[in-house]
Amino acid sequence: MVRVRIAPSPTGFAHVGTAYTALFNYAFAKKNGGQFVLRLEDTDIKRNVEGAEKAIYEGLTWLGLTWDEGADIGGKYGPYKQSERLETYKQYVERLLDSGYAYRDQRAIRFKNPNLDIFWDDKVRGRISFPGNEIKDFVIVKSDGFPTYNFAVVVDDILMKITHVIRGEEHISNTPRQIAIYKALDEKIPTFAHLPTLRNKDRKKLSKRRDPVDLRIFRSEGYLPEALVNFLCLLGWSHPEEKEIFDLKEFVELFSLERVRKAGPIFDMEKLNWINGEYLRKIQKSKLSNQIFAFYGGRYSKKLISKIVPLIQNRMRKLTEFESLAGFMFNRKKPLRVTDNFERHIKAAFDAVSGIKKWERQAIDESLINKVKSEGFKTGDFFMDLRASLSGSRVTPPINDCIYILGKDEVLERLSLSLK
RNA sequence: GGCCCUAUCGUCUAAUGGCUUAGGACGCUGGGUUCUCAUCCCAGUAAUCCGGGUUCGAAUCCCGGUAGGGUCACCA
Numbered sequence: 001m002v003r004v005r006i007a008p009s010p011t012g013f014a015h016v017g018t019a020y021t022a023l024f025n026y027a028f029a030k031k032n033g034g035q036f037v038l039r040l041e042d043t044d045i046k047r048n049v050e051g052a053e054k055a056i057y058e059g060l061t062w063l064g065l066t067w068d069e070g071a072d073i074g075g076k077y078g079p080y081k082q083s084e085r086l087e088t089y090k091q092y093v094e095r096l097l098d099s100g101y102a103y104r105d106q107r108a109i110r111f112k113n114p115n116l117d118i119f120w121d122d123k124v125r126g127r128i129s130f131p132g133n134e135i136k137d138f139v140i141v142k143s144d145g146f147p148t149y150n151f152a153v154v155v156d157d158i159l160m161k162i163t164h165v166i167r168g169e170e171h172i173s174n175t176p177r178q179i180a181i182y183k184a185l186d187e188k189i190p191t192f193a194h195l196p197t198l199r200n201k202d203r204k205k206l207s208k209r210r211d212p213v214d215l216r217i218f219r220s221e222g223y224l225p226e227a228l229v230n231f232l233c234l235l236g237w238s239h240p241e242e243k244e245i246f247d248l249k250e251f252v253e254l255f256s257l258e259r260v261r262k263a264g265p266i267f268d269m270e271k272l273n274w275i276n277g278e279y280l281r282k283i284q285k286s287k288l289s290n291q292i293f294a295f296y297g298g299r300y301s302k303k304l305i306s307k308i309v310p311l312i313q314n315r316m317r318k319l320t321e322f323e324s325l326a327g328f329m330f331n332r333k334k335p336l337r338v339t340d341n342f343e344r345h346i347k348a349a350f351d352a353v354s355g356i357k358k359w360e361r362q363a364i365d366e367s368l369i370n371k372v373k374s375e376g377f378k379t380g381d382f383f384m385d386l387r388a389s390l391s392g393s394r395v396t397p398p399i400n401d402c403i404y405i406l407g408k409d410e411v412l413e414r415l416s417l418s419l420k
Numbered sequence: 421g422g423c424c425c426u427a428u429c430g431u432c433u434a435a436u437g438g439c440u441u442a443g444g445a446c447g448c449u450g451g452g453u454u455c456u457c458a459u460c461c462c463a464g465u466a467a468u469c470c471g472g473g474u475u476c477g478a479a480u481c482c483c484g485g486u487a488g489g490g491u492c493a494c495c496a
Contacts (some may be wrong), residue, residue, distance in 0.1 A: 009496050044495055108494050125425070134423055134492090142494040149496045173424060173491040194425085196489095201431090203488060231432095234445090238433055242444050261426095261433080264489065268431050271446045281459075314459040325457090368455095383455035395457045 002034025004164050007153065009041045010052035014059025014215040016267075017168065017198055017206055020232050024195055025166050026065045027248075027255035037160055038070035040081045041153070043146045059215035063225045064248055069160075077160040082152050089147040092155045092185065093140065101184035107143035111151070111181065118176040123164070123193035123257040130176040138177060150174055154181045157190060166193045166257075169264065170205070193257050196236045196264040206267060222295065222319025224283075227276040235265040245278055277317040285309050295319045300330055307405045311397035329402065333392030335418030338384045341377070343419060345385040348375050350415045353408065361404045368400065389418040 004025045008018045022038075029036040038060070042048050057072055069075025079085055093109060096102035102111050113136060119129035140151035147155070157165065172194050182189045200211045212218070218228055226247060233251045234244065237260050280288065289306040312325045327333075339345065352371040356363050372382050387399040390411065396402060403411050 007496085011496080041496060047495070106494090110494095128424075130424070136492090139494045144494080146494090148494065153496090168490095169425070170490055171496095174496090176424095196426085199489075205490075234432060236432090238444095240434095242434060244432090244445055258436095263426055265433090266431060268446075271432060274446055277459095312458090315457070317458095372455095380455055387456065393456090397457080399455065 001161075002029060002032040002164060003037065003160065003162050004029050004034065004166055005037035005039050005157070005160065005162050006167075007039045007041045007156075008056055009044065009047070010056065011044075011047045011049055012052055012055075012208075014055045015206075016213045016215060016218070016232075018056065019059060019063055019065070019215060019228075020198055020235065021166070021168055021195060022060055022065045023063070023229060023232050023251075024237075024255075024260070026067075027252045028164065028166060028257065029068075030252040031255045034163070035068040036066075037075070037077075037162070038067040038072075038080065039156060039160070040071050041149065042081060042083045043149065043152055045083070045144075045146070055216070062215065062219060063229050065229075080160075082147070082156065085152075085156070086145070086147075088159065089141070089152060089155055092151075093147075096140070096181075096184060099184065102140060105137075105139075108139045109141040110137045111140045111177075111184070113137050114180065114184065116180065116183070118179050120175065120179060120189070120192050122172075123166075123191055124196075124260045125194060125262055128172065128175070135177055135180055140181075150177045151181060154178050154185070154187075158182075158185070158187050162190050164191045164193060166195065169194045169197045193260075195260060196262060198235060199264045199266050201266060203264075203266065205264075211267070212269075222321070223272065223276050224279045224291075224319075227279040228272070230279070231272045231275050234271075235267070236261045236263075245275065273317045280316050280319075281314050285313065288313060292319060292322050296322070304329065304405070308397075311401050311405075315397065325397065328391040328393065328396070329405065332414060332417070335390075335414070336388035336392050336394065338388045338394065339381045341381065342385050342389075344375070345377065345382050346389050346415050346419055348372075348377070349382070349386050349389075350412060350419075353403070353411055353415070356408065359404070359408055361401070364400050364403055390414050 006018065006022045006025050008015070026036050028034075040053060053071070060067070067073070069077065069080065071080040074080070093102065096111065097109070100112065101114070102109055113132070115132040117129065117132045118135075119127055121127050138150065139148050141147055175192055179189055197205045200206055206213050212221075229248055230245060233246070237255070239246060240254060240259070283291075286306070289302065289309045292305050292309070293300065293302045308326045308329055312322065315325055316322065348371050349368065352367045353364075356367050372379055383399055384394065387396050388394060390399065390402065390406070406414075
């Protein structure tokens with residue numbers, strides 16, 4: 001039975017790196033019919049942040065990464081919060097103390113390094129070895145009575161029957177310490193797999209200060225969770241058929257640690273934007289309308305959004321672009337003069353539009369193009385001025401479609417306003 | 421600095437010793453479609469870090485350099 005876990009500490013918000021690790025753990029568990037456990041490592045009381053726990057749950061849930069056991073939903077190996085397992089750790093400390101693998105130092109307790117060379121066969125990197133003297137006599141219980149990370153992890157993984165430890169590369173140097181504890185305890189050592197670390201453009205590991213790592217940022221920027229997940233799948237892993245767009249379900253079916261690369265990939269926003277655009281394009285129009293409506297908290301009329309969506313669906317890469325693309329449909333903007341013939345163009349357009357009897361999409365086309373011909377305008381210039389007059393921008397969805405949706409009165413009003 | 425990990429187009433990656441004039445995708449450039457922008461279609465640009473080996477044959481295996489990253493807490 002395969003059992004994996006992620007073990008974030010509630011010290012802030014939900015980190016994209018946590019999501020990445022969770023994604024691969026989730027896939028490995030599901031692929032192998034195992035369980036995915038979410039454990040909270042909150043043994044540093046000073047660093048625990050109110051609300052961080054909730055942010056982790058929300059972030060992972062948003063991405064569709066669900067867990068089988070965890071602090072919020074329980075499970076047969078709980079509790080899943082380290083601060084609630086203090087008694088458990090004490091028993092293991094006693095074992096180590098009794099067998100001479102640990103000793104008291106001041107008010108703390110240290111592990112006594114047995115000086116054994118350590119190696120393991122990492123599922124993504126192959127054999128990794130450390131000389132025994134690299135491990136110092138590290139603290140396993142702090143003077144406040146709380147266990148340290150390296151100790152608590154081992155005890156929990158043993159008790160929670162974790163079979164595969166799939167985590168970030170930054171934990172490689174912790175692994176020999178943890179293996180030393182397993183050996184001292186005479187417990188079975190799990191399989192380790194160290195994933196590459198996600199990096200920024202400077203090739204450094206993603207930093208809180210200057211990189212977008214808070215999952216909530218992605219949500220508020222208008223990324224779809226499916227798109228973010230798809231993008232994350234592509235970092236360090238590749239589809240066997242070299243497909244770029246696929247869903248979580250397909251990822252799970254095809255996932256294997258053997259296909260995970262060792263080099264740390266760079267988090268490339270450009271590619272994320274492209275993927276997000278792909279998802280935005282293939283989503284159902286009604287669903288997209290609902291998403292936009294919800295995204296803007298009901299600020300824009302749903303009815304109008306639904307009419308506009310067909311015009312902007314393949315122009316959007318992020319939900320946030322809705323306003324720059326179609327904001328003028330809701331609010332008048334300052335008109336923009338583009339060509340020297342602006343007044344002539346707008347007057348002619350006014351004539352053409354006022355002359356339309358039945359407000360139909362096709363009538364607008366005909367009326368406008370006839371005007372262009374009879375006046376001998378340059379088609380591109382005329383429509384550009386028309387667009388700039390109505391929207392205040394040189395870039396909009398097809399302007400005749402916009403005119404149709406805006407309605408005759410509003411169009412005439414805007415045209416005359418821009419002549420002042 | 422010690423220890424550890426890594427190294428294919430700018431970026432994500434494929435190729436697991438021969439089928440490779442190193443493939444795909446993002447980006448970028450050019451073209452087609454078009455009232456603008458986008459979508460879509462077509463084309464182009466661009467890489468095996470360097471040096472030694474092993475082998476009939478190396479992006480792929482080995483060694484050495486170099487470069488990048490990670491880690492060296494009573495943080496996790």
